Amino acid sequence: MNDRKIELLAPAGSFDGMKSAIHAGADAVYIGGLLFGARAYANNLDTEGMKRAIDYAHIHGRKLYLTVNTLLKNNELNNKLFDYLNIYYEHGLDAVIVQDIGVFQFIKANFPKLAIHASTQMTICGVEGARMLKDMGASRVVTARELSLHEIKEIHNQVDIEIESFVHGALCYCYSGQCLLSSFIGGRSGNRGRCAQPCRLPYKVMKDNKQINSTNETYVLSPKDMCTVDLIPDMVEAGIDSFKIEGRMKKPEYAAGVVRIYRKYIDHYLINGRKGYQVLNSDKKELEDIFNRCGFNQGYYKEHNARNMITLKEPVKRARNEVLNKELEEYQVLEPKEKINGSLTLSTGRPARLVVKYGNVEAEAWGNTVENANKQPMDKERIYKQITKTGSTPFEFEEVDIQMDDNIFIPVQSINELRRNALEVLQNKILKQYRREDAFLRKTDYINRNIELKGKPVITSFNVYIEKESYLTEVLKFREVQTVYIDVNMLEKPIDYYINLCHQAGKKCFLSLPHIFRNTKKISSFNYQDLINEKLDGFLIKNYEEFDYLKSLYDKKELVLDYNVYTFNQMSHSFWMDNHISYDTAPVELNYKELLERGVKESELIVYGYLPVMVSAQCVHKTIEGCDKNSTKLFLKDRMNKQFFVRNHCKYCYNVIYNCQPLVLLDYEKEICSIKPKSLRLNFTIEDTKDISAIIRKYIDSFIYHKSVKNDFEDFTRGHFRRGIE
Structure with missing residues (x-):
């Protein structure tokens, strides 16, 4: 018998959903306010409904976690x-889930x-990411859904933190948060x-202006x-502590x-182990009948990506x-x-x-005085x-011990x-037992940082x-370019070659x-000595793992945070600055007024580029053409005939889908300039080389020399600089 406690964590999109999950055997539920x-767009609970839900969970010995898992604007x-x-918090909420x-x-x-x-x-x-969050004070990490059982086991073995992982339900094509x-x-932001x-x-x-997927296999981004x-046995033994079911939007x-x-099957394994562990076909059929998209897959636990994981039809x-x-x-x-x-004690004249007792909790109540019966006495039954x-x-009472005198009367x-x-x-x-009363708003140094705009x-x-x-070669022609970020995937020569140029x-x-x-081994095989190369000036970091891996180099190299490690508010920005980031990249989903309020004097602002809109473990090239370890130029054409460039990065095995239009802020x-960003960045990803110089020249003339420059881009977006997101 396995003594380890495994939590079964269920979604609740409503109060009824929470009740249903608890009645069916969930140890905890996660729910939105x-x-x-x-x-x-779920049927989220209002204040009284949430308090009622917290009490309901606690009375039944379960836990309730509140989703606070979006990015917050400064205000x-x-x-x-x-x-x-x-x-x-005061009512006894057990935990919050935070992005x-x-x-x-x-x-x-x-x-x-x-x-x-x-x-x-x-x-x-x-x-690295799990260790960083543990050191910050997280009690649990919800792993990316793309991780293998081996990778989860590595976290379990090396970091003393609870691990929660999704085990059933819908999968996003993209890494969540990316x-x-x-x-x-x-304009509807995930x-x-x-x-x-x-x-x-x-x-x-x-591909080459021809459709290469069959007309009945067009759902290429739908897992x-x-x-x-x-x-379940493999997941328990890999170290997953909480089995999370997706589905807050479902009934x-x-x-x-x-x-x-x-x-049923978690309990079966915990009691009996692997011996005789087998899931009945009737139970699998029941899961299919409850909900599925073109059948099921087993997620990423045993395969990195695969055609059979995508619905296609x-x-x-x-x-x-x-x-x-x-x-x-x-x-x-x-x-x-x-x-x-x-x-129950019934004594005449008293x-x-x-x-009553529930676990270790005992309660006592006193009633009316017990009298002698004048006629028919009360019987124990x-x-x-x-x-x-x-x-x-x-x-409900399991046992009631009744101590009573003879010939007594007490009204029903x-x-x-x-x-x-x-x-x-x-x-x-x-x-x-769950109530708290010690919360008060603590003023911090974060609130007003980065807003002063003098000069x-x-x-x-x-x-x-x-x-x-x-x-x-084109970029280096311009003396007004200060820093070049070299993408690691483009390296074909020793890094010294690019540094020297x-x-x-x-x-x-x-x-x-x-x-x-x-996997750090993949980066290490690239040669860690290159990362600490004395000539290299710094790094552009795109995730928590890279920061933790390289943080010891901050006194030797500049560490710059890219926009996909989000700093939507001053507090998140200040956290990174206090952790030796040289500067971050301003969020691309904030508009002008929000950037002004947040402050960008310690942030770089992207003013041009085809920005990634999806980063995935799945690979469009592999799904449609098969894996040949070669980067291939593909486009996804949507119903509006917009085309999104797709690049597969084989060295690190991930897929990037770029926006169909470049971000162009030439007109602003x-x-x-009025919000005084620390620096401006141009992103070049899928452009023709012959166009690079002309684009750079336009921005230099406009932003540095304040010349009147014509915006002659034919198809472009201003992103969220004006409109923003809800």
Whole structure:
């Protein structure tokens, strides 16, 4: 028998969903309130509903985690977050799930007794990221869904932190937290809980202006749902502590049905081990009937990516299993009862006394005085029947010891009142264990940092990011370029070659590290000596793992944070600056006014480029053409005939989808200069080499020399600089 405790964590998109999950056997539920949750369109609970849900979970010995897993703007963090959380904190909320590092710091400062779970939106992919969050104070890390069992086991073996991983439900095509597709094409940001799921739409895969996917296999970004019930022994032994089911947007019947099957097999394994572990086909069929997209896959636990993980075909609406659905609906109606014991004392001439006990919690109530019976005395059987009528309360008596004198009388109404009082006292004492009263708003040094804008705005140079070697010659022609970020995926020669070219032209040379840092051995095989090369000026960092891996070099190299390690608010920005980041990159989803409020004097602002809108473990090239370890130029054409460039980076095995239009902020020279960013950046990724010089010249003339420059880009976007996101 395995003594290890495994938590089964269920989604709750409503109060009924929470009840259903708890009744079916969930140890904990995660749920959203009215603010700051990654499912803004779920039936989220209002304040009273949330308090009621917290109490309901605690009465039944379960836990409730609140999703605060979106990025917060400056005014939200400063003016709304404390009041929003404080009510639930004092009421006994068990934990919050957090994406924003500023929110993380705020909660740690203001709600020190509240457990913080690092959301999968933080894209934690390895030991380094988990260790960093553990050191910061996280009690749990929710791993990226793309991790293998081997990678999870590495975290378990090397970092003393709880591990929560998704085991069932929908998969995003993109690494969670790295998707801007919905944001850029329609203004509905996944980082704000408003994803429109454009990945679930059909796309033509184009190569050399020809469609290469068949017309009935156009759902190339839509993964099948995950089902890992067969892998429960492997997942437990890999070190997963909390088995998380996806589905806050789904009906309560979904939560109940999935939970009860996973509960069955988790318990089976914990009791019996691997011996005889086998999932019945009827249970698998039931999971399929509850919900699936074109069948199931087993997630990424045993394969990095695969064609069979993608739906490809348009999902067919399954016939509803009415019998199963009706059965699962009962979980919303049923009221589970917690076993209690009681001791009732009825002595003539003394008040009736009832003591009830639930676990270690004991409650006592006194009633009316017991009298001598003038006519028919009360018998023990009648008293027992009356005292055990617990009705709609969450309790039921397992045993009641009745000590009573002979020939007594007490009105039935008095017995009922005594029972009600005792159970009310018991419930209050149970819930009181969870209450907190010590929260108060702690003023920090973060709030007003980075906002002062004195002096005349001056832009004297640009930094340039490149993903192709042929761009370098063009970039080095301009004395106004100060720093060149060399993407690690483009390196075809020893790194000294690129450093020397940059230095000879009077430029700094930074190495831009991979979007995803899955395995330190892959970077190490690139040659760690290159990373600490004395000539290399710094690094552009794109994830928590890279920062933790390189943080000891801060006194020798400049460490710069890219925009996909989000710093939406001053507190998140200040966290990184206090941890020896030289400067960060301003969030691309904030508009002009929000950037002004946040402050960008210690931040770089991207003013040109085809920005990545998806970074994935899945590979479009492999799905459609098969894996040949070669980078291939593909495009995804949507229903509006917009084409999104796709690049597969084989060295580190991840896929990048770029926006269909370049970001062009050439027209906003005055506004951008007025907010005084530390530096401006041009991103060159998929442009023709012949166009690089002309683009650089336009920006230099406009921003440095203040010349009137014509914006003659034919198809471009201004991103969120004006419109912003909700």
